[in-house]
Amino acid sequence: MKSVGTIDEMRHVIAGVRAKGKSISFVPTMGALHEGHLTLIDEAKRVADSVVMSIFVNPLQFGPSEDFDRYPRTLDDDAKLASKRGVDFLFTPTREDMYPEHAPVVIVHPGSVGKEWEGAVRPRHFEGVLTVVAKLFHIIMPDVAVFGQKDLQQAAAVKAMVRDLNFPVGILVAPTVREDDGLAMSSRNRYLSPKDRELGLILSKALFAMRDAFGRGERRASALEATGWRMLERVAGLTPRYLAAVNADTFQRVNNVRHGDAAVGAVRVGETRLIDNIIF
Numbered sequence: 001m002k003s004v005g006t007i008d009e010m011r012h013v014i015a016g017v018r019a020k021g022k023s024i025s026f027v028p029t030m031g032a033l034h035e036g037h038l039t040l041i042d043e044a045k046r047v048a049d050s051v052v053m054s055i056f057v058n059p060l061q062f063g064p065s066e067d068f069d070r071y072p073r074t075l076d077d078d079a080k081l082a083s084k085r086g087v088d089f090l091f092t093p094t095r096e097d098m099y100p101e102h103a104p105v106v107i108v109h110p111g112s113v114g115k116e117w118e119g120a121v122r123p124r125h126f127e128g129v130l131t132v133v134a135k136l137f138h139i140i141m142p143d144v145a146v147f148g149q150k151d152l153q154q155a156a157a158v159k160a161m162v163r164d165l166n167f168p169v170g171i172l173v174a175p176t177v178r179e180d181d182g183l184a185m186s187s188r189n190r191y192l193s194p195k196d197r198e199l200g201l202i203l204s205k206a207l208f209a210m211r212d213a214f215g216r217g218e219r220r221a222s223a224l225e226a227t228g229w230r231m232l233e234r235v236a237g238l239t240p241r242y243l244a245a246v247n248a249d250t251f252q253r254v255n256n257v258r259h260g261d262a263a264v265g266a267v268r269v270g271e272t273r274l275i276d277n278i279i280f
């Protein structure tokens, strides 16, 4: 694996890969890699000749009271894991290189896909995500980029950006990887004490209960949501933020749930926010 620290060098490397006629897949991350990220690499390897992974903790997508400063930064371990799993190029640009003007003047707005749920709880979060993803796409010019289902609204916003702004990039969404007990893997799980982890797990259980009720034939979103809310609300120490049945592309709430729609949820446990989702 070759490590690449600047935008100029990355462009040079990409030109070399293209000159050899090779296809490129791309896995954007903020590091603190876990098995969820590593399965994105597997998917990226499956669809292209060369795999680029980026690690960049993007300040633009964190709100003023969020965890940008304490976000886990584990570059040495990440590089070992990425290399072992088969990444060809690891791109780790600096903040100064990515945002020489400190904050960009032009940003990408997610529109209605990013308005509700995470978008409502974290104002401007998706603007930060789409702006950095657009920049990374322009630098790396991949054929395919791979995102995790764990951040389903992010994946929907990226797909909408690619469609509406004609980016020549295919978007793949890989299934969420879970711990044995069902907790969705996340870089933020490492903040959780054992007690908080137990509480956080209830979000996944509530979503699974919604999926089970759908499996038994319930189609009313309100009834499915009530099933999940009942589980979240009876737990002291857990603050539910949202739980809803939505269309997985538009992220608008649905009244009648169909196969392919999603249940999305977020909770706060102590200082940590957890999100998760399932597809019905």
Ligand code: PAF
Binding pocket: 028, 029, 030, 031, 056, 058, 061, 129, 132, 133, 151, 154
């Ligand atoms: O999902 C993430 O890790 C980030 O939101 C992304 C896509 C790398 C953009 O910073």
